[in-house]
Amino acid sequence: MVDHGAGRQRWHWRDRLRRKREYDEDDVRIRPGRSSRPRTRQRPKHSDAVEGLVVAVDRGRYTCHTAGAGTTVTAMRARELGRHGVVVGDHVQIVGDVSGRPDTLARIVRIDERKSVLMRTADDEEGGTEGRFERVVVANAEQLVIVSSLQDPLPRTGFIDRCLVAAYDAEIDPLLCLTKGDLAGPEETLDYYAELDLPYVLTRPDRPLDELVAELSGRVSVMIGHSGVGKSTLVNRLVPGTDRAVGTVSAVGKGRHTSTSALALQLPGDLGWIIDTPGIRSFGLAHVSADSLLHGFPDLVEASTRCPPNCDHTGAGGDCGLDKLVAEGGADPRRLESFRRLLASKEGTLDVDSAS
Ligand SMILES: Nc1nc2c(ncn2[C@@H]2O[C@H](COP(=O)(O)OP(=O)(O)OP(=O)(O)O)[C@@H](O)[C@H]2O)c(=O)[nH]1
Ligand SMILES: [Zn+2]
Numbered sequence: 001m002v003d004h005g006a007g008r009q010r011w012h013w014r015d016r017l018r019r020k021r022e023y024d025e026d027d028v029r030i031r032p033g034r035s036s037r038p039r040t041r042q043r044p045k046h047s048d049a050v051e052g053l054v055v056a057v058d059r060g061r062y063t064c065h066t067a068g069a070g071t072t073v074t075a076m077r078a079r080e081l082g083r084h085g086v087v088v089g090d091h092v093q094i095v096g097d098v099s100g101r102p103d104t105l106a107r108i109v110r111i112d113e114r115k116s117v118l119m120r121t122a123d124d125e126e127g128g129t130e131g132r133f134e135r136v137v138v139a140n141a142e143q144l145v146i147v148s149s150l151q152d153p154l155p156r157t158g159f160i161d162r163c164l165v166a167a168y169d170a171e172i173d174p175l176l177c178l179t180k181g182d183l184a185g186p187e188e189t190l191d192y193y194a195e196l197d198l199p200y201v202l203t204r205p206d207r208p209l210d211e212l213v214a215e216l217s218g219r220v221s222v223m224i225g226h227s228g229v230g231k232s233t234l235v236n237r238l239v240p241g242t243d244r245a246v247g248t249v250s251a252v253g254k255g256r257h258t259s260t261s262a263l264a265l266q267l268p269g270d271l272g273w274i275i276d277t278p279g280i281r282s283f284g285l286a287h288v289s290a291d292s293l294l295h296g297f298p299d300l301v302e303a304s305t306r307c308p309p310n311c312d313h314t315g316a317g318g319d320c321g322l323d324k325l326v327a328e329g330g331a332d333p334r335r336l337e338s339f340r341r342l343l344a345s346k347e348g349t350l351d352v353d354s355a356s
Contacts, residue, residue: 014173014197016298021171046109049093053273054086054108054139055264062086062108064094065266071100078107086111088262088275089139089220114139118170118222121284134287138222138262138275143215144172145274147225147234151183156226157192161338162283163224164198165296169288175215176200177223179230181207192334195299203230209237216267222275224283235276239265285346293346297339299331314340 052064052073064073075094077086086092086108093110118137144167148155160176167174176193178186181204190200201211215221216238225231236242242265264275285293294301294313306321307313313320322339325331 014199016295017168017171017173020168020295046093046095049095049109050098051112052092052094052098052108053264054088054090054092057086057088057261061105062092064092064106064108065264066094066098066100069098069100071098073098073100073106074104075106075108078109080109081111084111085136087136087139088264089141089222090114091140116141116170116172118144118166118172119287120166120280121286137277137280138264140220141170141172141222141275142219143175143221144170145175145177145216145221145223147177147179147223147229147231148189149180149183149225149229150178150186150189151180153226153228155189157189157334158338158341159226159283161296162285162342165285165288165293165342166283168296169285169292172222174198175221177203177212177225177234179203179234192332195331195335203234205233209234213238213267213271216274217271220264220273220275222262222277224277224280231276232278235265235274238267238274240268285342288346290343290346293342294339296342297335299335300325300339303330313343 050069051067052075053067054062055065055072056063060076062075062077064075065071066073073094075092075096078095091112092108093112094106095109096106097104098106117139118141119134120137122133122135144163146160146163146167148160155178164174176198178189178200181202186200186202193200199215201215203209203212212234223231223235262275262277262280264273266273288296290313294304300322303321303325304311304313306324308317308319311317311320313322315323322331322336326333326336
């Protein structure tokens with residue numbers, strides 16, 4: 001960390017995440033594995049299996065890109081997978097007809113251990129009957145690209161903050177991608193994040209996407225953003241021929257999405273993968289603990305050492321260390337407000353498009 005501005009400190013996001021990873025790795029021996037990470041200790045029973053990357057999921061059919069041949073194979077889950085779900089980004093072992101010829105159906109017999117799991121809490125409106133539940137959005141993503149337009153619609157820092165919490169929780173590097181740079185400048189948004197060493201890129205239609213491509217190269221990135229921010233436009237530019245539906249801003253929230261599932265696309269020249277998530281309308285964080293939530297605000301988290309034991313950080317008790325930090329000018333009051341808004345809404349229904 002280095003000094004920034006009026007005696008405030010800057011927090012290096014990637015350093016922090018690296019420390020969290022190191023800590024989690026040390027911790028793993030005494031901590032039971034997350035249930036969403038399938039155990040894959042046993043040796044594969046299928047020596048003839050080929051490795052594939054799940055690029056799309058549609059009603060029980062999994063489109064897989066096979067590693068060596070680079071063919072696209074349609075597969076179903078083998079019974080032996082039990083209850084383990086297969087999601088976009090999963091590395092899987094496939095048997096059967098893996099030729100990729102039309103009307104063939106292979107079987108996924110194993111899900112490789114996931115390196116990361118990006119989750120959200122979905123609510124029952126989205127099809128379940130069992131109330132709220134955690135959903136894995138994508139597996140094995142290395143970077144979360146938070147797409148936000150600078151104008152039309154205006155940036156919503158509350159949404160970006162929510163994504164940063166999810167990224168921290170999933171141990172995925174965040175990248176802020178500010179679109180529509182032709183319509184407005186990024187100053188206000190960047191000022192809000194001044195204390196965070198948050199990597200960002202600016203895009204506009206009349207400039208090449210070199211900077212963004214450089215950040216995407218060689219890794220698996222998942223793109224998230226609410227309707228109308230220009231995500232499809234970006235995907236179409238990054239992967240020509242993709243033909244993601246580009247809509248009009250006036251249709252925001254009208255549910256005109258043609259595809260609801262995540263889709264992984266390979267960048268031309270084998271430069272990496274981007275995973276588009278057009279169907280994600282909400283990004284609930286009910287599965288994230290209050291403690292993890294605070295870690296998504298690296299500029300605030302240290303001050304919690306000055307809190308009384310079991311402080312709920314709502315400020316209701318009047319002695320929360322976060323209030324002291326802000327009162328001393330050590331952090332931007334808007335950041336604390338945003339944290340508390342997320343904390344309060346954590347258990348509620350959270351809609352990407354209505355979240356501030
Ligand atoms: N001025 C300007 N307009 C843009 C830019 N990027 C996208 N747009 C326009 O913004 C509108 C929304 O773009 P989309 O790419 O459909 O946005 P989206 O994020 O995919 O929206 P959904 O499909 O609803 O999720 C379209 O009319 C685009 O032409 C940009 O950089 N500058
Ligand atoms: Zn507190």
